[in-house]
Amino acid sequence: MNFIKRAFYSTKAKKGRTLLLTFVFSAILIFILAGLTIQSASLKATENAKKSMGATVTLSTNMENAMKKSSSSDSDDSSDKSDRPDPGSFSITPVDLDTVNTLAKLDNVASYSISSSTSVNAKSFDAISSEDEEEDESSSSNSSNGGNNQQGGPNSGMQMMRMSSGDITIEGTNDTATASDFTSGTAKITEGVGITEDDVDSNHAVIETNLAKANDISVGDTIKVTDSEDEDIVYKLKVVGIYKTSETADARSMRMTALNPYNAIYTSYTFANKVKGDDYKDSADSVIYTLSDPEKMDTFEKDAKKAGLDTDTYSLRTNDQVYQQMIQPLENVESFAKKIVILVSAAGTVILALIVILMIRERKYEIGVLLSLGEKRFKIIGQFFAELLAVLIVALVIAGVSGKFVGNIVGEQLLEQQATTTASTSNNQGGPGQGGPGQAGGQNLGQGRSGNFGRGSSFSNFGASSAKNAKQIEDLNITLSLKELVELGGFGLAISFLAVIIASIGVMRMQPKKILIS
Amino acid sequence: MMLEVKDVNYWYNNKADALYENVNLTFEKGKLYSILGSSGSGKTTFLSLIAGLDVPKTGEILYEGKSLKKIGLTNYRNQYVSIVFQSYNLLPYMSAVDNIVSAMEITHSHQANRKDYAFSMLEKVGITKELAQKNVQHLSGGQQQRVAIVRAMCCEARLVVADEPTGNLDEKNSLEIVRLFKELAHDQGKCVIVITHEREIAKECDIVLELKHKKFNELQFQN
Numbered sequence: 001m002n003f004i005k006r007a008f009y010s011t012k013a014k015k016g017r018t019l020l021l022t023f024v025f026s027a028i029l030i031f032i033l034a035g036l037t038i039q040s041a042s043l044k045a046t047e048n049a050k051k052s053m054g055a056t057v058t059l060s061t062n063m064e065n066a067m068k069k070s071s072s073s074d075s076d077d078s079s080d081k082s083d084r085p086d087p088g089s090f091s092i093t094p095v096d097l098d099t100v101n102t103l104a105k106l107d108n109v110a111s112y113s114i115s116s117s118t119s120v121n122a123k124s125f126d127a128i129s130s131e132d133e134e135e136d137e138s139s140s141s142n143s144s145n146g147g148n149n150q151q152g153g154p155n156s157g158m159q160m161m162r163m164s165s166g167d168i169t170i171e172g173t174n175d176t177a178t179a180s181d182f183t184s185g186t187a188k189i190t191e192g193v194g195i196t197e198d199d200v201d202s203n204h205a206v207i208e209t210n211l212a213k214a215n216d217i218s219v220g221d222t223i224k225v226t227d228s229e230d231e232d233i234v235y236k237l238k239v240v241g242i243y244k245t246s247e248t249a250d251a252r253s254m255r256m257t258a259l260n261p262y263n264a265i266y267t268s269y270t271f272a273n274k275v276k277g278d279d280y281k282d283s284a285d286s287v288i289y290t291l292s293d294p295e296k297m298d299t300f301e302k303d304a305k306k307a308g309l310d311t312d313t314y315s316l317r318t319n320d321q322v323y324q325q326m327i328q329p330l331e332n333v334e335s336f337a338k339k340i341v342i343l344v345s346a347a348g349t350v351i352l353a354l355i356v357i358l359m360i361r362e363r364k365y366e367i368g369v370l371l372s373l374g375e376k377r378f379k380i381i382g383q384f385f386a387e388l389l390a391v392l393i394v395a396l397v398i399a400g401v402s403g404k405f406v407g408n409i410v411g412e413q414l415l416e417q418q419a420t421t422t423a424s425t426s427n428n429q430g431g432p433g434q435g436g437p438g439q440a441g442g443q444n445l446g447q448g449r450s451g452n453f454g455r456g457s458s459f460s461n462f463g464a465s466s467a468k469n470a471k472q473i474e475d476l477n478i479t480l481s482l483k484e485l486v487e488l489g490g491f492g493l494a495i496s497f498l499a500v501i502i503a504s505i506g507v508m509r510m511q512p513k514k515i516l517i518s
Numbered sequence: 519m520m521l522e523v524k525d526v527n528y529w530y531n532n533k534a535d536a537l538y539e540n541v542n543l544t545f546e547k548g549k550l551y552s553i554l555g556s557s558g559s560g561k562t563t564f565l566s567l568i569a570g571l572d573v574p575k576t577g578e579i580l581y582e583g584k585s586l587k588k589i590g591l592t593n594y595r596n597q598y599v600s601i602v603f604q605s606y607n608l609l610p611y612m613s614a615v616d617n618i619v620s621a622m623e624i625t626h627s628h629q630a631n632r633k634d635y636a637f638s639m640l641e642k643v644g645i646t647k648e649l650a651q652k653n654v655q656h657l658s659g660g661q662q663q664r665v666a667i668v669r670a671m672c673c674e675a676r677l678v679v680a681d682e683p684t685g686n687l688d689e690k691n692s693l694e695i696v697r698l699f700k701e702l703a704h705d706q707g708k709c710v711i712v713i714t715h716e717r718e719i720a721k722e723c724d725i726v727l728e729l730k731h732k733k734f735n736e737l738q739f740q741n
Contacts, residue, residue, distance in 0.1 A: 002623035006609070013611035013653070369607045372571065373624045373673075374596020512595075513571035516603060517562050517681070 003379045007386035018391060021355060025388075025395035026402075028348035028495065033403030033480070033488050034410050035340035041407075041478045042334035046327050055294035055319065057301070059095055059103060060286035062315040066093075093313050094283035103289060106303045110292040113179050114284045116172035116269040118276045119165045119258045123234060124224035125215035127167035129257040166228030167257040169264045172272025172284075176206060179266070180288065181245065192219035192241030199268040205237035206266040209244045218242075225265075227275065235275065237267065333414045345491055352499035356384060360503050367507060368515030381504040388496040396489060403488070404480040412478075519582075520677060520709045521545040521568060526577035528563060533575075537563055539732050541577070547676060550703040551711045552720040554737065555729035561713045562681055564729065568711065569601045569679045570594040581677070596625055600670035602680035606662040608654045614640060614665045615650040618672050625673045632672075639668045643698060660691035667698050671706070678702055678710045684719055696722045 011018050094116075104112050121127075173179045176194030181187035194206055207217060217223060219239055227233035247261040257263055273280040291300055297318050304316055360367070370380050523543040529536040537560035545551055545568075555561040566572040568579060570591040579586045586594050595601070608617045618636035622629060629635045640650045643664040645657075654662055663683060670678045680699065684692035696712075696719055703710040703724070712723060720726045726737040 002620060005623075006612075006620060009609075009616060010611050365607075366609055366611075369609060370624070371592075372569075372595060372601050372603075372607065373621055374592050374594070375624045376592060511571075513566045516607060517566055517571070 003375075003383040004386050007383045007390065010383070011387050011390050017359065018387075021352075021388070021391045022394050022398070024351060024355060025348075025391050025492070026398040028344060028351070029395050029399035029488060029492055030403045030406050031344040032341055032348070032491050033399045033484065034407035035337045035344065036484045036487055036491075037404060037407035037478050037480055038337035038410060038414065039334050039341065040481070040484055042330045042337060046330050046334070049326050049330070055291050055297050057289045057291065057297065057304075058286055058317045058319065059100065059289065059304075059309075059314055060317070061093060061095065062311065062313055064315075065312050094280055094285060095287060095314060097282040097284065099309065099314065100284055100287045102307050103287070103304050103309065106300060106307065108291045108293055108296045108300055110290045111178045112174075112287055112289045113183075114172070114174040114269045115179070115286050115288070116272040116276070116280070116284045118170045118172070118272050119228050120168050120170055120225040120235065120275060121166040121228050121231065122168050122223075122263075123226045124222075125211070125217060127257050128211055128214060128260055128262045129167065165256065165258055166225075167263060168225060169258045170225075170272045170275060171264050171266045172269035173266055174200070174269055176241075176243070176266050178288075178290070181247070182243075183290075186247050187243045187245045189241050190244045192239070194241050194243070195266050195268055199240075201270050202268055203235065203237050203271060204240040204268065205271075206241040206243050207239055208262045208264060209242050210262040211265075212239070212242050235271075237265065237271075241266075336414055341491070345495060349495045349498045349502075352388070352495060353502040356388070356499050356503035357506065360384065360507060364510065364515050367510055368512045371510070371512035372516055377508055381500060381507060384504065385496060385500045388500060389493075392489075392492045392496055396485070396492060399488060400480065400485055404478065407478045407480075519544050520547045522580040522583075523568065524578050524580060526567065526574040526579065528560070528567065528575050536575075536732060538729075538734075541734060543727065543734055545677075545709050545711060547709045548703055548707045549709060549725060550699055550723045551709070551725045551727065552723035553711065553713045553727050553729060553734070554715065554717065554720045555713075556715060559729045560732075561715070561729055565601075565679050565681045565711070565713045568677075569599050571601075598675055599677045599679060600673045600675040602663075602666050602670050602678065602683050604682035604685040606654075606659075606666045608662060608665060608669075610653075610655055612654065613651050614645060614654050614657060614661075617654055617665060618669050621669045622672050625675065627672060627674050629672070629674075636668070636672060639672055640665065643668055644694075659686045660688070660694070663687060663691070663695055664698070667695065667702075671698075671702060676708050678708050680710070680712045682714055683712060684714065684716065692716075692719060693722075699723075 100112070100114060103109070171179070173195055175196050176182050176187075176189065177196075179187075182189075182194070189206065190209055192206070195204060205223070207223070212218065215223075217239055219242060221239050223237050223239060225235050225237060227235075243266070245261045245264070249260050249262070269284055273283060289300070291297060301316055301318065305311065309316070367380055371377070521544070523541050526538060526541040527536055528538055541564075553561050553564060563572070567574055570586055573587070573591070581589060581594065581598055589598065601607075608614075609620065612620065615633060615636045618640070619632045622632045622636070637647055637650055641647070645661060645664060645668070649657060649661065654665060657665065663686070667680075667683070670680075678699070683699075684695050687695065699710045699712060700722070702708045712719065714720055720737070721739045726739065727734045728737045
């Protein structure tokens with residue numbers, strides 16, 4: 001262990017050199033530690049994002065296949081008609097509850113939200129409407145009465161929907177807590193309670209606060225609605241909760257009362273099915289499954305098929321865009337941090353190797369003396385390594401103290417930059433959440449006794465959710481743990497070892513005679 | 519016989535310009551040898567051969583009958599030979615005593631209390647404990663050379679070779695160094711080979727070999 005003692009003497013005697021090495025090594029380690037802490041924080045944040053966010057898979061009718069079936073049956077029946085499908089004959093199968101429950105039992109399903117929507121007319125209260133819409137409705141009615149509407153014509157589907165639509169949307173759900181408006185934060189229960197599984201087969205309802213105020217309705221009151229096609233069919237709903245929505249009425253909802261977000265009433269999906277008719281008993285328009293691990297989305301799809309999901313009738317649409325959008329800046333930061341670690345390690349090794357090479361050249365004479373005394377070459381190299389180790393320990397302490405701060409500054413700036421880039425990219429692409437037809441509503445146009453359409457909540461709320469989640473990742477919790485310090489020590493050791501090995505190639509070739517007798 | 523040089527030839531670039539041709543020499547323990555020669559005659563190269571710092575082009579060097587190649591040059595330098603250089607060659611970042619203790623550790627000296635032993639040996643050559651604890655660079659040339667000799671004495675090697683050990687010293691110090699070498703040879707029974715160009719130093723040695731015209735000839739001085 002004589003070489004360790006010599007390393008100590010040398011380190012102690014050559015204070016300038018030791019300080020220089022400590023300074024350089026500290027700088028290298030600070031950057032590596034910053035990279036490691038950012039990387040670790042990004043990974044943790046991604047893990048948390050996975051846990052908190054999950055990803056969704058929507059089970060709904062396979063519209064494409066339904067359309068194809070409709071088209072083929074038309075051409076079979078009437079060869080004289082053109083190949084185009086008849087919108088009036090277009091029929092789709094709602095998702096049956098057995099399938100819903102089978103898929104809900106699969107691994108990785110954190111929660112699921114059943115959606116079944118329809119429309120009704122307000123009876124004991126007034127729906128919130130606009131003047132434009134009244135005018136529009138009257139002109140529509142006139143047009144209809146004028147007999148311009150031809151079966152199978154291009155406008156017939158829309159006309160059917162308009163004729164069968166009421167002024168109130170019934171949003172049937174199994175649990176308001178898992179409904180997309182509520183999970184995204186667009187809607188919040190302000191009074192009373194939401195709809196839960198316990199409300200199955202009940203007439204409980206949750207109404208919007210503006211609708212409640214306008215009609216002086218409070219929790220515990222009973223309201224009446226009528227079937228949109230048959231005013232004689234009256235349904236009583238007991239108000240168990242009031243919610244507030246932050247969704248604003250768009251041009252579409254200004255024209256159609258039922259699409260006004262204030263006119264949405266949440267009930268159990270069983271109530272919505274009851275309004276829609278017997279054909280819709282034990283069914284749903286769509287079901288959104290939230291997965292606990294977004295990365296197992298593909299597995300879920302496979303498992304669903306294995307469990308007997310009829311993919312001709314139903315389709316599974318995956319949606320991890322929120323998760324992806326949320327983690328994209330983190331992944332970029334993590335990737336950048338990884339590159340920092342690799343680059344700084346490589347550069348550090350080269351820099352240290354150069355310093356050690358210069359140091360060894362300067363100490364050629366000392367090496368000659370040691371070789372003349374019969375010291376083994378590996379012990380001489382060991383001495384240089386021990387000297388670097390002593391410097392490494394001091395540099396580790398310095399890096400440990402300052403690395404966290406550097407990591408915080410660099411990490412926050414990186415994340416801010418990445419989040420801004422991601423947000424602007426998302427906006428430029430027109431991204432999800434720009435509105436559009438609601439999936440649940442759109443699927444069931446013209447079906448059932450009542451026109452069935454949603455407010456586009458599944459997609460329209462997606463934007464709000466994205467924005468909210470994008471905000472969540474603006475904070476990166478950069479902490480210094482023992483794991484990072486151990487990793488840093490490992491990197492330091494590897495760098496020291498490589499630097500000494502590179503620099504020692506010369507030592508291995510040195511001849512004491514040439515050094516000492518010249 | 520401690521050291522035997524057998525049919526040794528050595529040249530640098532050209533065999534025709536060989537420094538020596540078929541050198542055959544023997545060195546006994548307990549004797550002080552000097553190799554005398556003018557500058558460039560190949561004295562130092564010869565030292566590098568017998569010190570295990572280099573190998574002859576042809577021929578061989580035997581230590582107590584064993585070829586240096588067989589012993590291994592590093593092992594030979596570590597266990598069997600001590601070298602004293604003209605420029606002292608001490609480790610510059612250590613004190614005199616630490617230099618000696620380090621050398622004893624490298625050569626696996628059997629001495630029990632190495633530091634005390636080093637102090638006592640340094641004391642013998644006039645290096646006080648106070649001086650011994652100073653960085654060697656703060657000592658004079660003569661003092662540094664004495665430290666280098668004490669290092670050779672403490673390393674337990676039975677062969678000591680010295681290259682111009684008095685080259686940088688004044689007459690008084692030079693004589694003191696020669697006295698130490700004599701003590702090493704006569705009192706400690708070591709074989710000491712001193713390379714020098716100074717006849718006055720050579721005269722003090724038991725056997726003087728002059729390197730001239732690629733040959734070693736023994737010189738006899740009249741006292």
